[in-house]
Amino acid sequence: MVNAIKGLLISCDIPMAQFIINYNASLPPSQKFILHVLDNTHIFVQPSMGEMIRSKIAEFRDQNTYEKPA
């Protein structure tokens, strides 16, 4: 019999993959969401984490962007 796990496939560039892995490492063991790191640009995670990861990345990118004060 095949053992199947349902999950979400994330495909991104190399730095963001590292970011996701780092974020995963910073969570307590009960909340870790990475199921498998496929290669440098693809990661397999738990299906419910999609939105959470997106918002974390958006937050990170906002920190690195400068908006001119109006």
Added chain:
Amino acid sequence: MAGGDEERGRSSKKLKTRFSSSKATQEEYFDDYGNDFDNDTRDGEREIKAREFTNLELKPDHANRPIWACPDGRIFLETFSPFYKQAYDFLIAIAEPVTRPELIHEYNLTPHSLYAAVSAGLETETIISILSKLSKIKLSSEIIDFIHGSTANYGKVKLVLKNNRYFVKSQFPEVLKRLLKDEVISKAQINFEVENVKQRCLPNALNYPMLEEYNVHNDIVNPDLNIALKPEAERRPYQIKSLSKMFSNGRARSGIIVLPCGAGKSLVGVSAACSIKKSCLCLATNAVSVDQWAFQFTLWSTIQKENISRFTSDNKENFRGSAGVVVTTYNMIAFGGKRSEDSEKIIEEIRNREWGLLLMDEVHVVPAHMFRKVISITKSHCKLGLTATLVREDERITDLNFLIGPKLYEANWLDLVKEGFIANVQCAEVWCPMTKEFFAEYLKKENSKKKQALYVMNPNKFRACEFLIRFHEQQRGDKIIVFADNLFALTTYAMKLRKPMIYGATSHNERSRILEAFKSNPDVNTIFLSKVGDNSIDIPEANVIIQISSHAGSRRQEAQRLGRILRAKGKLQDRMAGGKEEYNAFFYSLVSTDTQEMYYSTKRQQFLVDQGYSFKVITSLPPPDSGADLSYHSLDEQIELLSKVLNAGDDMVGLEQLQEDSDDITLIKSKRSAGSMSAFSGANGMVYMEYTTGKNKQGHGSKSKPKDPSKRHTLFKKRFAP
């Protein structure tokens, strides 16, 4: 991210075209405005309501008039109008520029700018009538009242320097009474604190701004200086214009002249000294600039060698004769500690002399408290500040208004480029992605101090830098300067690429040697500079600047670095649009994506974007097929570099601390540096080893203890048998 911003930008453009009148102008305005990273669309919608001017009445011949004068004090100037030149000169005199891209300029009317206008001789009624003549819309009563209110009190109070003392002069006795009643001013009377008096009188306090005018011809007390401009000193139109703002009616006004780097500020300074013809004290930021200013004086003017002297920690000269020029640094004058005797003598003389002109280079550093001492220590009739960048990250630039004087003239960079006086610079930002390993380390919390080192030492950045250097050296034969604030990066890059480098600790001789080789030797085409390269070091022959690391977010620093290459090179025809050398100067800023560097980099570009420069973004450097041609191609090399960065001490990966030019007596004192206990016990990987020097090995040297009984110290004579 860039894609997302563009979409938002476009929707805001549609909203903003509710300004009345020709659509063509508006599209062009926002096309130019939107080609950079700034994006205020989020509060744009709210502000649209506040800036709604569609109900303002246009004059019937509005197409002929070049400016929009809005009721909130903002003025927009169309550069494509036939009256652009005259309107520009007028607006620069009465308002402060906010941003000046290619097609439409924005200015702001402030009390300070009107103060500058009035001290230049413009009268209230003249200002209002010219503004109204040039404006497409009828001037609102708010603006007219504002101008009246700001200019009403000018000219009523004068600050006069007579017999080495300051006097407050006024033709209106009630104004004097009011001033004397003020606490700050009456205290200052006792303590001779002129600076406080001047500050109190500014528009934001008592609103009686002081005029400081120096009547050059009527000054018989101070001895004349025999100095005149040489006939071969050809002044360009903008240089003449800026000086005309300073000198008129036989009087010299104090103030600041803002000209881009490489536009010939030294000639303006020397010209001013030649017009005043009295003793001149010239201040520069460091010893190298002192040498350059002294050289500029002898180059452009007829001053005799014995009438000009330099005063630095290496040179303690003084001029002979009753009048002369002294060139020194801010540090030498403002230094508060104990000086050597020679210095003390010269400082006394400087203090006691009444100077005709106080010429200050790079005036944007003056507001810091140390430099303000200079102005309070020296007494001068006229003060001229020269700079290319009137911006500072701390908001102390407004201090200059009362320390030196109002802004007399500011040149438009793009105009000077169009007329061929400064080089046409192509600015580009090269985005270098972080490698997997470097980025993983960057994200880790324990490496927070090393973040800067990590994004600077990014191997992809290194490869991009190497590629650019190779490209420009070999295919264009350009001279390249690479800037790096981070010393660790500077040394690693320079050593790996085998190029000469100059940083704080490089000796004066070696610096001169390297700079000379850079100028004349066709084999030395690239040098690496640290923060020392930021101010005034004159390297006229460079065309390309590559910036690999920089002090977090300083707009001033970015603008100054551009100044290093803004020297017009090549033939004028070639530099015109369409000529073969249309862009002959390049400014690359290498940025590691997804790091804090992106944030700082955008911030720093603000100044240049406001001046009208556009930034290109390059993402495909180096070309993916370059592979092993460039360093750090293999993973092993990259990992080795990474471990080097992580193991470097915390102090090494930080910013360089420069030792300011100070009086020689302080340099003799011992220096303190922070150390760690672990270093002493060998934890820094250092090992102690004892060895004997060659001298003793040969048995030549005598042992330290004399065996001769008669030579023993008296204390020990008794111990040993006689």
